[in-house]
Amino acid sequence: MAVLARADLHELETAWGHLAVPPGHTWLRRPETGLVMLRARIGGSGAKFNLGEASVTRCTLRTDTGLTGVAYLLGRSHRHAELAALFDALLQDETRHAELQRGLIERLAAAQATRRDAASRKAAATKVDFYTIVRGESL
Amino acid sequence: MTAMLKAADGLLHGFADAVFDSQSVFRSVLDALAHPGSVYQLAPQPPSPAPLAQASTAICLALLDYETPLWLQPGLPEAQQQLIARHLRFHCGCPVVTEPQQARFALIHAAAVMPALSCFHQGEIEYPDRSATLIVQVAGLNVDVDANAGDGVTLRGPGIRSSVRLAVDGLPAEFWRQWADNTKLFPCGVDLIFVAGKHIAGLPRTTLVES
Numbered sequence: 189m190a191v192l193a194r195a196d197l198h199e200l201e202t203a204w205g206h207l208a209v210p211p212g213h214t215w216l217r218r219p220e221t222g223l224v225m226l227r228a229r230i231g232g233s234g235a236k237f238n239l240g241e242a243s244v245t246r247c248t249l250r251t252d253t254g255l256t257g258v259a260y261l262l263g264r265s266h267r268h269a270e271l272a273a274l275f276d277a278l279l280q281d282e283t284r285h286a287e288l289q290r291g292l293i294e295r296l297a298a299a300q301a302t303r304r305d306a307a308s309r310k311a312a313a314t315k316v317d318f319y320t321i322v323r324g325e326s327l
Numbered sequence: 328m329t330a331m332l333k334a335a336d337g338l339l340h341g342f343a344d345a346v347f348d349s350q351s352v353f354r355s356v357l358d359a360l361a362h363p364g365s366v367y368q369l370a371p372q373p374p375s376p377a378p379l380a381q382a383s384t385a386i387c388l389a390l391l392d393y394e395t396p397l398w399l400q401p402g403l404p405e406a407q408q409q410l411i412a413r414h415l416r417f418h419c420g421c422p423v424v425t426e427p428q429q430a431r432f433a434l435i436h437a438a439a440v441m442p443a444l445s446c447f448h449q450g451e452i453e454y455p456d457r458s459a460t461l462i463v464q465v466a467g468l469n470v471d472v473d474a475n476a477g478d479g480v481t482l483r484g485p486g487i488r489s490s491v492r493l494a495v496d497g498l499p500a501e502f503w504r505q506w507a508d509n510t511k512l513f514p515c516g517v518d519l520i521f522v523a524g525k526h527i528a529g530l531p532r533t534t535l536v537e538s
Contacts, residue, residue: 215340
């Protein structure tokens with residue numbers, strides 16, 4: 189689910205277009221966008237504080253084959269939530285699971301790892317180390 | 328994740344249009360409580376897990392949220408009870424409590440064996456609005472029944488021009504005596520919404536009853 193939520197909408201649309209028999213669905217909960225408060229800890233282990241709010245979109249649907257798909261993702265794209273929930277439902281279908289896991293999820297996860305790696309490298313390249321040269325008079 | 332998906336099994340969808348349907352139900356409930364003894368029909372008809380009436384489900388979907396603990400009358404088969412609780416938790420996010428005293432809303436599907444009104448939260452004198460609201464499913468609601476035939480009860484109070492005669496089928500024998508006690512607690516006391524199929528009638532704590 190995390191991989192589907194982080195995937196690019198365009199990648200999901202393409203994968204959906206490639207499905208041989210895309211199933212129909214009914215909504216249990218239509219896509220809706222709300223805010224969640226992100227909480228963090230100072231220094232990763234200190235006191236909790238409110239970092240800020242983020243928009244989250246969620247939806248739940250049932251495919252015509254009776255599978256329930258759920259999606260929660262950052263952002264406001266209702267179409268993204270719909271596709272993520274549809275793939276979530278399809279992944280529970282045992283006849284499709286292996287193929288989707290291999291053909292879609294692993295590919296998306298690899299693409300996300302590459303993007304994350306590139307972003308980290310770019311950030312690391314601009315890292316500045318602050319240091320003070322000890323001046324002679326204090327010695 | 329698997330547990331969450333399994334828990335979603337057997338779910339029904341909520342309102343077709345969450346915004347306008349909730350507003351319409353809210354308006355009908357407001358009208359029903361403002362005019363006790365009148366029967367209103369709810370327009371939105373969301374699917375309803377048995378044995379809940381459509382109107383009960385509609386009221387729950389419109390009024391419940393994460394701040395309103397709900398008490399479900401026990402006595403149903405475990406699977407049905409779970410399905411109702413899951414349906415309402417999924418759509419409303421309301422906590423489901425086991426003690427009537429903790430609940431803001433109570434859903435009563437079998438009025439004949441409902442607990443006494445005094446079991447529910449009566450509100451506090453500083454905050455009478457914190458009392459429970461009971462959604463009571465009954466067999467039938469009839470207004471302006473023939474007083475001479477001995478059907479129904481006469482209601483008086485705010486929102487009623489002189490008096491109105493209301494017959495509610497399927498209430499326990501001691502109900503109207505309990506209701507008379509409830510009105511004496513004013514400004515505290517519970518409010519009640521009768522539900523029969525798609526129809527509702529309000530009975531706020533200000534309504535006095537003459538048998």
